[in-house]
Amino acid sequence: MTNTWKVTLPCTREEADSLSEDNLFISSTDSVPTVVTREADPESPDDWVIEIYCDANPDAAFLKEIAELSPSAKLSKTIPAVEELGNEDWVTMSQQGLEPLRAGRFYVHTSNSPPLDDKSVRNICIDAGQAFGTGHHETTMCCLESLDRLKRLGQQYDNIIDVGTGTGLLAFAARDLWPTAQIIASDIDPVAIEVSAQNAAVNNVAIGHSRRAIRLETSNGLDHPAIGQRAPYDLIIANILAGPLIALAPQIAAAAASNTVLVLAGLLKAQRLDVLHAYIRVGFRLRHSRVENEWPCLTLVKAREYGLAKTHRIIRSPLASDYFGEC
Incomplete structure (x- = not known):
């Protein structure tokens, strides 16, 4: 060597x-x-x-x-x-330093750590690399817990997209939670798509265009034709930075239908109201919020009717950062 x-x-x-x-x-x-x-x-x-x-x-x-x-x-x-x-x-x-962690039913570990011998746990092996989202950061862990929570509440989804998939971890988790759903995972970085494909092989997750496989696409936001063809989605996951989240709000809203659930992460606590305001303006309502250290994860639902008057009333409410009910 x-x-x-x-x-x-x-x-x-x-x-x-x-x-x-x-x-x-x-x-x-x-x-x-x-x-x-x-x-x-x-x-x-x-x-x-x-x-x-x-x-x-x-x-x-x-x-x-x-x-x-x-x-x-x-x-x-x-x-x-x-x-x-x-x-x-x-x-x-x-x-080194990437210790295994538990998030809901998921146990995320690297190839240097053994999986858990527990049938109630879903082991996912993700090594550190060029793509963001190993599960060892609060944003990804918070998303895993939020997705697990939706499953525990009995929510069922048939058409899912993971925007900014990074390592593919959240798409893999969604596949485990909703095995019959159609899932597409996208990222602006072609390296991330390559990494996701490699991680899928390690975790025995099917990749491709068949119904039960996760489809991987390199896309700037939701611009890829395949993403538009599959819309509207009933579950949208986006764990990226606050700036891109705000910029993508109109695209994400266009890919959603009434009652579509949206899980957002990658923002800091200080950026929460700016991100929330961008999505309320395009028709979403906050339903649940959880925070790991300085990193919130927001669960929203697309409303049937919305307008600027409702937006201003909600954004100024002291409840804007709190729990708004089950979804």
């Missing part, structure tokens, strides 16, 4: 999520580096780290290109840190 070098650079969560196959191309190296993004400190949810593993000692040109991945670090004049790892297995190292 050859020596491996690790390059570390601080970034924001938004910068970590924006990484794509295009801006990870490093022209100054003959090999393809592998990138891992992770939360640096649970107490500071916007502080993330980019870790790049490569099999050659990074030169100045390489480090210059890496520095461009984090505008916030560049602004603070923080330079990439370089560490020689020797002949250690960097894949194993990148998984």
